[in-house]
Structures are given as structure tokens and as C-alpha cells.
Amino acid sequence: MIPWLDAHTPFPDVSEALTTEAPGLLAAGGDLSPQRLLAAYQRGIFPWFSEGQPILWWSTDPRMVLMTERFKISDSLKKTLKKVDKSSRSDGRWQVRFDSAFEQVMRACAAPRKDGPGTWISEDIVQGYTGLHKLGFAHSSEVWLDGELVGGAYGVSIGRMFYGESMFAKVTDASKVALAYLVHFLKLNGVRMIDCQQETGHLASLGASPIPRNDFLALLKQAIDQPRIRHWEPVPPFASTF
Template sequence: MIPWLDAHTPFPDVSEALTTDAPGLLAAGADLSPARLLAAYQRGIFPWFSEGQPILWWSTDPRMVLMTDRFRVSDSLKKAIKKVQRSAADPDGGRWQVRFDSAFEDVMRACAEPRRDGPGTWISDDIIAGYTGLHQLGYAHSSELWLDGELVGGAYGVCIGRMFYGESMFARVTDGSKIALAYLVHFLKQNGVAMVDCQQETGHLASLGAAPIPRERFLQHLRANIGLPAISGWVPLQPYPRASD
């Protein structure tokens, strides 16, 4: 049986996470306050649960991660990035823009919308409130793609020191989420972030270059990087270099 957490109960050691039935499940309960979320991420723990369930906390083994120097940019994505770059370079203001942190809550709410191939995500109003609190404290960030002033793609996650934890993405135009992610990964790489935590294995993440690693290796990298100075100046870098590869 997994432990139940109240407001003052610390997290158990991640080695106590289940290995069968629900592999990686560590604990249930507590809250989604910024303080609790920070305590979780600093230990390699993340919340994930469905509507009607208590808050469930996970530490998966193996852990899906994306090394920022292994991000895969397909030919079609290169073309899309070039289009955005040309627009961003237009002195009169182009149709396309990439921004960071200008609409964090809007990105989260877009990520929570129903998908074409299924229902909405697990991102509830309580989740949005918790991560918006982290954003206000400078720990959560969004990468956004805009077209004619409309938000059409994005990604968000948590950054502690030089460790980034990816949470979710959305797209309202073709490759919208991938363009936002590409600019985010490029920015992180240039600012000394080597690893993006992707939490769980999916074919989509694998197609972008993510791969599973043992949890202990993930935790070693986390411990070495969360105490480093925080990134300052969250502004998309131009030009995006791989677009001209």
C-alpha cells in the first residue's frame, strides 16, 4: 500500500515507489501548492492523476529524458522553423512570433483542452493554479507560438537551477507544439541545460530524440544541476541555428 500524505508529511524516498501494478507510483494525497510541487521536483517526483482520483505522486524507473543536444528536427520541422524565422526577422512585424512567458496560464489551459484523438488531459483547475503559482515565483515557463496575434502552439514546464521538467504541449496549427518546443530546447541548450525530463515513455517523445534512462542516473544528473544558478532573461534566441542545417 502506498503512503498517504497530509499537508505536513514529507515525501518518501523514491526507492519506495511501486515496481508492479502501477510502476513508479510513490504516494498519494497532500496538495498542489508551489512549495509541495518544488519539493517534489527537487526529488525527481511529479504529480499525475485523473479526474476523481486523489493526487498521485510518481517517480518512474526508467525515466524518459530528452538530452538537448539530441533533439531531432525533421525536414518538415526545419521548413516550418524557417518560415517562423523569416517572419520574426521582418522589420515591419511578421505574422509569426515565438515568445516565452507572455501567456503562461493560456498555454496551460490550451494543453488541457480535449484532443482530436481523445479527451482532455489531466490538467485541472487545481493543477493550473499550482503551476501558475510556480510561474509567478519564476520556476515555471512557457514557450509560445503566435500567428496574427493568436496563440496557436506552446509548451510549458518547470525549471530549477539548470534542470528542466517538461510538462505538456499543444498545437492548433501543424507543427505548432514542435516549433515552440524547438525554440525552448535551443534556448535551454544555450543556457547550460543538458537534460529535459519527459517523465514517461511515448512514441511521440521518442521521435523527437527522447530516450529512457535508469532513474538513478536521472537523479544523479538532477542533484548536480538543481543547485546551479537559475537562468535569467527568458527570451527566445534568434536565429534558430538548425533551421539552416
Template sequence: MIPWLDSNSPFPDVSTALTEADGAAGLLAAGADLSPWRLLQAYQHGIFPWYSEGQPILWWSTDPRMVLHTDRFRISASLKKTLRRIARSRAEGGPWQVKFDTAFEAVVRACAAPRRDGAGTWISEDIVQGYTGLHRMGHAHSSELWHDGRLVGGAYGVCIGRMFYGESMFARETDASKVALAYLVHFLKLHGVTMVDCQQETGHLASLGAAPVSRAAFLAHLRQAVKLPPITDWHPVDPVQ
């Protein structure tokens, strides 16, 4: 049985999360809310919300934890060509531009939109509002790819100290989400962020260089990273020249 949280309940210790034998590995608690304060408390302790429409808010701390070390991000040959083309466009004021934090809510809503296969996502209106609140506080950020003034791809996540927690990506053009992610990861690497939390293991994330680590190793890194000074100047830098 997992605990039910009200608005004032602290999170339980992550060591009490359910295991694979329980049928819901990593599930820690349910309830509470998605206020910016609650979300900050969750991320500082290695906890994240994930639930489907119609369910209560479910809080997770998975073991192992999927992470991307910023010095291990894989850029394919084809993506490298695309990044060079976009870098030239940015330098020349062309149609392709990369920006940070100019359309945060639009990025989150695009991530929430149904996919091409018709499937929905887990991003509810409460999620949109909670993370937009974090953005207004300076704790959530978006990487955005624009083409002729139209938002065609993006990624967003939470940053506390020098710890970044990736949330979701979207693409309306081929490789647009990968471009947004490449700029984001390169920027984070330049600013001393060595690990991006990817939360759950997927083949797509693995293809980009992410790999699972134990929850203990993840938390040990997190405890140090969140204490470091926050990044204050969010401007994209071309990852490939």
C-alpha cells in the same frame, strides 16, 4: 501499499516507489496538495504529480525515466523549413512570432483542453492553479507560438537551477507544438541545460530524440543541475538560421 501524505508530510524516498510487479510502476504516494511549495519539493527530488479527474493526487517517480538531452533533439527536414520561415517572420515583424512567458496560464489551459480525438487530459483546475503559482515565483515557463496575434501552439514546464522538467504541449496549427518545443530546447541548450525531464516514455517523445535512462542516472544528474544558478533572462533565440 503507498503512503498517504497530509499537508506537512515529507515525500518518501523514491526507492520505495512501486515496481512493475506491483502493477503501478513508479507510483510513490498519494494525497497532500499542489501548492507551489509542494511542487518544488517534488521536482527537486525527481517526483511529479499525475492523476485523473476524481482520483486523489498521485505522486510518481518512474524507473526508467524518459529524458531528452538537449544536444540530441531531432529536427526533421520539414520542421527545419518551418523554423526558417518563422525566423524570417520574427526578423521582419511578420505574422509568426515566438514568445516566452507572455501567456503562461493560457498555454496550460490550452494543454488541458480536449484533444481532437475528443479525449480529455490530466490537467485539472488544481494543476492549472499550482503551476501558475510556480510561474509567478519564476520557476515555471512557457514557450508560445503566435500567428497574427493568436496563440496557436505552446509548451510549458518547470525549471530549477539548470534542470528543466517538461510538462505538456499543445498545437492548433500543424507542427505548432514542435516549433514551441524547438525554441525552448534550443534556448535551454544555450543556457547550459543538458537534460529535459520528459517523465514517461512515449513514441512521440522518442521520435524527437528522447530516450529512457535509469532513475539512478536521472537523479544523479538532477542533484547537480538543481544547484546551479537559475536562468534569469528568458528570451527565444531562433534554433535554425
């Protein structure tokens, strides 16, 4: 039986998360206010639930993470990055921006995919993370082609810790370009680890790997105690930097 949170109930210790049936499930209820979300992320907890379910809070073990120094760029992505960088400096058809269309990125991530329905990103989730963005704790990396948003990624930033949430692409490699620019920026700003939450083959192909939750929490505590990143401006990534 997992605890039910009301507006003032604190999160239980992550060691109380389920280990069977729904491994990592810690609690249900509460809200998606910026204060609640920040309290969750600082403790290694994240919300994940489907439409019609109560808010469900998780702390998975092991935890999937991407160390910024281990991010993998495929040969095809290298070619795309060179094209985007060259274009951004010449004809401007391709551009990468941070935080110019945060809510638009979220809604694109929530939209139905070619191979299935929309994601778990509900209207409540959009509003909750948009609130974090307005406070400077959530950020988007955006890829634009001829003035249209064609790819992006978003997540939460606390101290020198980044928590990746979702990505989308309308053209080939657009989401990976957004991620490559984001990872490069984070690496330059002393962010060692991106929380990916759950293990997938796609994340593994980008260099992410699972680590024990206790190791994750130790690294997390070090990272969130550092000063936050104040200025978010994309810097072109080059293959030699990874």
C-alpha cells in the same frame, strides 16, 4: 500500500515507489502548493492523476529524458522554423514568445484534443503551476500567428534543470516550433537534460530516451544545484545547432 501525505508529511524516498501494478507510484494526497511541487521536482517526483482521483505522486524507473544536444529536428520542421524565423523578422505574422501567456498555454494544453478528451490537467493543476510561474519556476514557450496563440509548451525550471509538462498545437508543427525554441534556449543556457517523465513514441521521435532512475537522479542533483536562469528570451534555433 502507498503512503498518504497530509500537509506536513514529507515525500518517501523514491526507492519506495511501486514496481508492480502501478510502477513508479510513490504516494497519494498532499497538495499542489508551489512549496510541495518544488519539493517534489527536486527529488525527481511529479504529480499525475485523473479527474476524481486523489493527487498521485510518481517517480518512474526508467525515466524518459531528452538531452538537449540530442534533440531531433525533422526536415519538415526545419522548413517551418525557417518560415517562422523569416516572418518574425519581416512581416511579424509569426512570433515566438516566452512567458507572455503562461496560463493560456496551460489551458490550451488541457483542452479536448481532436482524437480524444482533454488531458489530465485539472483546474487544481492549472492553479498550482500558475503559482510556480509567478515565483519564476515555471515557464511557457508560445507560438503566435496573426496575434493568435496557436501552439505552446510549458514546464518547470529549477537551477539548470527543466521538466517538460505538456504541449499543444492548433496548426501543424506549432508545438514542435515552441519546443525547438525552448530546447535551443535551454541548451544555450547550459541545460543538458529535460525530464519527459514517461516513455512515448512521440517523445522518442524527438530524440528522448529512457535512462535508469538512479542515473537521472544523479544528473538531476548536479543540475538543480546550479544558479537558475534569470532572463527568458527566445533565440531562433537553426538546424546547424542540433
